[in-house]
Amino acid sequence: MTSVALRNLLARKARTLLTSLAVVLGVMMVSGTYILTDTIDQSFGNIFEQSNAGIDAVVSAKETVETDDNQESPFSADILDRVQGVEGVEAADGGIFDTQVSILDKDGEPIGGNGAPSFGASVVADRFDALSYPEGRKPAADDEVVIDKQTAGRAGYEVGDRVRVAGKEDATAYELVGVATLGDVDSFGGASIALFTLDEIRRVTRKEGEFDQISVAAAPGVSPEELTRRLDEALPASVEAQTGQEDTQAQKDDVGEFISILKTAMLIFSGVSLFVAAFLIFNTFSITVAQRTREFSMLRTIGASRRQLVRTVVFEAAAIGLLASVLGLLAGIGFAPAINALFHALEIDLPNEGSVVATRTIVLAFALGIGLTVLASLIPALRITRVPPVTGLREGAVLETPKSHRLRSALATGLTAIGAVSMLLGVFGALSPGELWIGVGAAAVFFGVALLSPRLVGPMAALVGRPLERFRGVSGRLARENAVRNPGRTASTAAALMIGLALVSFVAIFASGLSSSITAAFDKTVKADLILTNTDGFSDISAGVTGAVADVDGVEVASPTRFAQANTAGDEGGYLTLVDTDTVGSVMTLDWEEGDDAVLAGLGKTDAVIDEKWGREKGLSVGDDFKAETSSGKTLSYTVRGTFVDRADFNGDYVASDVTAAAYGEPNSLQQVLLSLEDGADTGAVRKDIDALVADRYPTVEPKDKGEFGDFISGEVNQLLGVVYALLALAVIVSLFGIVNTLALSIHERTRELGLIRAVGMSRRQVRRIIRYEAVITALIGAVLGSVLGVLFALIMSRPLADEGFALSIPVGTLIFLLILAIVAGVIAAIGPARRASRLDVLDALAYE
Amino acid sequence: MDSHLPEHIVTATDVHRHFGEGDAAVHALDGISVDFPRGCFTAIMGPSGSGKSTLMHVLAGLDRPTSGSVVVDGVEISDLDDKQLTELRRDKVGFVFQFFNLLPVLTAEENIRLPLSIAGRKADPELMAKLVDAVDLGDRLSHRPAELSGGQQQRVAVARALISQPAVVFADEPTGNLDSGTSEEVLALLRRAVDEFGQTVVMVTHDANAAAIADRVLVLVDGRIVRDAEAGSAERVHDLLKQDTVA
Numbered sequence A: 001m002t003s004v005a006l007r008n009l010l011a012r013k014a015r016t017l018l019t020s021l022a023v024v025l026g027v028m029m030v031s032g033t034y035i036l037t038d039t040i041d042q043s044f045g046n047i048f049e050q051s052n053a054g055i056d057a058v059v060s061a062k063e064t065v066e067t068d069d070n071q072e073s074p075f076s077a078d079i080l081d082r083v084q085g086v087e088g089v090e091a092a093d094g095g096i097f098d099t100q101v102s103i104l105d106k107d108g109e110p111i112g113g114n115g116a117p118s119f120g121a122s123v124v125a126d127r128f129d130a131l132s133y134p135e136g137r138k139p140a141a142d143d144e145v146v147i148d149k150q151t152a153g154r155a156g157y158e159v160g161d162r163v164r165v166a167g168k169e170d171a172t173a174y175e176l177v178g179v180a181t182l183g184d185v186d187s188f189g190g191a192s193i194a195l196f197t198l199d200e201i202r203r204v205t206r207k208e209g210e211f212d213q214i215s216v217a218a219a220p221g222v223s224p225e226e227l228t229r230r231l232d233e234a235l236p237a238s239v240e241a242q243t244g245q246e247d248t249q250a251q252k253d254d255v256g257e258f259i260s261i262l263k264t265a266m267l268i269f270s271g272v273s274l275f276v277a278a279f280l281i282f283n284t285f286s287i288t289v290a291q292r293t294r295e296f297s298m299l300r301t302i303g304a305s306r307r308q309l310v311r312t313v314v315f316e317a318a319a320i321g322l323l324a325s326v327l328g329l330l331a332g333i334g335f336a337p338a339i340n341a342l343f344h345a346l347e348i349d350l351p352n353e354g355s356v357v358a359t360r361t362i363v364l365a366f367a368l369g370i371g372l373t374v375l376a377s378l379i380p381a382l383r384i385t386r387v388p389p390v391t392g393l394r395e396g397a398v399l400e401t402p403k404s405h406r407l408r409s410a411l412a413t414g415l416t417a418i419g420a421v422s423m424l425l426g427v428f429g430a431l432s433p434g435e436l437w438i439g440v441g442a443a444a445v446f447f448g449v450a451l452l453s454p455r456l457v458g459p460m461a462a463l464v465g466r467p468l469e470r471f472r473g474v475s476g477r478l479a480r481e482n483a484v485r486n487p488g489r490t491a492s493t494a495a496a497l498m499i500g501l502a503l504v505s506f507v508a509i510f511a512s513g514l515s516s517s518i519t520a521a522f523d524k525t526v527k528a529d530l531i532l533t534n535t536d537g538f539s540d541i542s543a544g545v546t547g548a549v550a551d552v553d554g555v556e557v558a559s560p561t562r563f564a565q566a567n568t569a570g571d572e573g574g575y576l577t578l579v580d581t582d583t584v585g586s587v588m589t590l591d592w593e594e595g596d597d598a599v600l601a602g603l604g605k606t607d608a609v610i611d612e613k614w615g616r617e618k619g620l621s622v623g624d625d626f627k628a629e630t631s632s633g634k635t636l637s638y639t640v641r642g643t644f645v646d647r648a649d650f651n652g653d654y655v656a657s658d659v660t661a662a663a664y665g666e667p668n669s670l671q672q673v674l675l676s677l678e679d680g681a682d683t684g685a686v687r688k689d690i691d692a693l694v695a696d697r698y699p700t701v702e703p704k705d706k707g708e709f710g711d712f713i714s715g716e717v718n719q720l721l722g723v724v725y726a727l728l729a730l731a732v733i734v735s736l737f738g739i740v741n742t743l744a745l746s747i748h749e750r751t752r753e754l755g756l757i758r759a760v761g762m763s764r765r766q767v768r769r770i771i772r773y774e775a776v777i778t779a780l781i782g783a784v785l786g787s788v789l790g791v792l793f794a795l796i797m798s799r800p801l802a803d804e805g806f807a808l809s810i811p812v813g814t815l816i817f818l819l820i821l822a823i824v825a826g827v828i829a830a831i832g833p834a835r836r837a838s839r840l841d842v843l844d845a846l847a848y849e
Numbered sequence B: 001m002d003s004h005l006p007e008h009i010v011t012a013t014d015v016h017r018h019f020g021e022g023d024a025a026v027h028a029l030d031g032i033s034v035d036f037p038r039g040c041f042t043a044i045m046g047p048s049g050s051g052k053s054t055l056m057h058v059l060a061g062l063d064r065p066t067s068g069s070v071v072v073d074g075v076e077i078s079d080l081d082d083k084q085l086t087e088l089r090r091d092k093v094g095f096v097f098q099f100f101n102l103l104p105v106l107t108a109e110e111n112i113r114l115p116l117s118i119a120g121r122k123a124d125p126e127l128m129a130k131l132v133d134a135v136d137l138g139d140r141l142s143h144r145p146a147e148l149s150g151g152q153q154q155r156v157a158v159a160r161a162l163i164s165q166p167a168v169v170f171a172d173e174p175t176g177n178l179d180s181g182t183s184e185e186v187l188a189l190l191r192r193a194v195d196e197f198g199q200t201v202v203m204v205t206h207d208a209n210a211a212a213i214a215d216r217v218l219v220l221v222d223g224r225i226v227r228d229a230e231a232g233s234a235e236r237v238h239d240l241l242k243q244d245t246v247a
């Protein structure tokens, strides 16, 4: 019997391939995700290992606060002398490694633009230097710089050129005296790096008399562990020593965290595609089993057992799964670089050298591909057991589907309801982990609606098909009739598309709510006429900016704002805002719950106003005290002077005076300068002056007015949205294969009908039209269901945010666009099948079977 | 146009139709020349595999002859391209098959109107009324084929072939699948089409009784016409067939 299965697959090569394509895409995404993240992981590992080569121990400041920017706090240069005095130290050298130094391109714009890290470092002693210099030499004078080869290439710099670099001081031009690579790799994982003399980088980063790091080499016979122990013993508690290996591992762990987030996100999308693929496999097998009723019936009459028949179908599924796994895995190897290119286009540069295909990836690809296909084919396969011998041989016999409609509807409704409840409970944290229950709930809703949808097919096909019928006459009529002819089939085909589109519309709705909520909150609290930030929106800018722009004619006040992190009232790395109390009143306000702007302007060194939500969590109210442990290791005490509502979480847990900025490790940098202009000032002229000023001295700074800032925020949201759409697009593409497949199978089934209508005078074009409309009807059903579910999901998911001012707005334009997209998708999916249907030879078709 | 109507609606001249190549080639039609006059009911008989269906397909523009000429209502069809053939089928030819004549998703009435719907034309109400009357479906007109008996289905199929007032209706064993009672209803309908509407009908049948209702009987053997005579009674038709086997 297995040979029957194989013959079947071979005889229907095109169908087998088409069926497996859906699974191929799913497997491709999963294996591609693992290949990509493993590759990135390994490439970063290589970079870290290379850069720590020859280093036995590393001394750095003890980090009390885990900050997002991974900037280590500098420490006094005196430590180096003490390190050198430790027994067993053969050599030691200190260096600066600052994460906030930008190389400017020839137009004066920071290279890397949005968020690619850019480092500034000092030249270290040769034995600790991991860099090689394929061109030129190391910087020897304070007006010389070396940059990495990739950045040089990207910006078109050559040795001898003048290169401007911006740090905490005014941007300065240097002579490019060399380019550097890390061992044999040109890339630093997308980061750019500028190398200076120690004095110069200290000046640029305002780390006079300090080091970020000391590299140590052990004397012969002293193990790195022993060296580290001795260093820790000899050095003050503000610094700590790690072995080179530990340090490498710590760096790997840091990126590992980021990569695992990336991996999880991509696996979720892969899961969606696989889920959709399972629907299609189920559908395809349902159709083919039904179509082969006669064949099975005949086999039964000649003595095949039910079990044998079921086994044949399951075996077919396994073979398809195997094929899909192989293709999917191969495609995954190509998919990984494609995704990387997508990230690259979004200016997220990740290193990946080669392709790491781990055994785990291969095993997973096969397990998923085969497992899923077999699982999805099980129910259709079991249907064969209902094929009675002989009766199936009757002309035009079709498998009766069980008529237990009521049971099915009850089940479907129940499943949908349970799914929705599970999502709600997950969202409100009643069930944990919330994400899992939300996911399971969403899957249940999809299943429920898919089960219900055969009942919706009739009315919806009428809704969509009636206008077609009016304008296109008999083609429209036949398309509609064909769509409702087998509601279950149309429904599950549409359901596959529904899943992708539901997620797309959910994300669209949610994101538009998010960006409008943020913008609304922003409008409410920010009074400034201009906002100065780093071009990427969040990185440091020089503290010198404030004074410089305050001097510009027409500027009334320039108020510096710092967003810092501290361990706040026991929270690790909580966010907070430091403001300049003298000027803050004219540039921003808070949505006060208790207190007013006078409180803000009157904040003393130990006063803070807190986010009421955080206050509730911590049991803090006006008059209470709390402590914050800062990155410099100091513990500050605050008394609550007021509370504010901060729905978009602009200000973090609390707002305090910036007189303590140094304690937070932020004396020389800040993140925002808010400007208000004098009454009657010529806004255009002031803006021009400021633009010129920053272009000249602080090229990493970008001034924006409120409108531009709002656009910037929605731009950021949209960019993220773009990635999400791109990943969801795959699920949608998978479901398009489903439409193609179902159409192809239906056409196969209706060969004689097609022959007949051609025989009575229908033109090829009319035949194509029927198929096309059928696809459009199916796609629209999927799109309508998907949009409705998307809105529903957005409603559920935004429930807990509702009391935080999350305003759900339905982006009607986007939804209409989705419907149009569905129509286009349907038309595209129909191209192949329609062509095939129209090319059928009339006589062959009539003589068919 | 009426003034110079061709005497013959369909004319075939030395038509050959071969399947396959070389030694394995089958000469399904081996030099057929025949005319079908307007308003005449012709029955085609012959043993299985003698080429009856092939002849019908070639005459109706469903298949192309290997060589020879076929003229339908003044149009030489062997040179027509696909689009023109589609129009020919839509406007000039009606076809009734043995099985599977109707679209299951349409009602009986919609099936009857199908050729006109495809062409985007309206049915002549008078003709429609006559056909509906002749088909004698009563209130079952709005039912789907699955709910009709075989005879009813086949009468609908005949009505569908007549609705566009084609130059000629071809029917390939229209009663092959029916019992004698229901066969008679379908044959009567075809006869009525010839008598009342002046329709030209060409029908393949294995049944001498069916052939007897025609005006003329052609007998095909091995792709050639061996007998061409008036139909007369069923006995006469039997005789025609016997003579043929003797010859």
Ligand SMILES: Nc1ncnc2c1ncn2[C@@H]1O[C@H](COP(=O)(O)OP(=O)(O)OP(=O)(O)O)[C@@H](O)[C@H]1O
Binding pocket: B019, B020, B026, B027, B028, B046, B047, B048, B049, B050, B051, B052, B053, B054, B055
């Ligand atoms: N598509 C084809 N390919 C090859 N041979 C064919 C094809 N169609 C018909 N034939 C052959 O042509 C000959 C005539 O076939 P045709 O179907 O015309 O016979 P028929 O007279 O209609 O027979 P029946 O009474 O059984 O319907 C047969 O030998 C048949 O095998």
Ligand SMILES: [Mg+2]
Binding pocket: B052, B053, B054
């Ligand atoms: Mg035949």
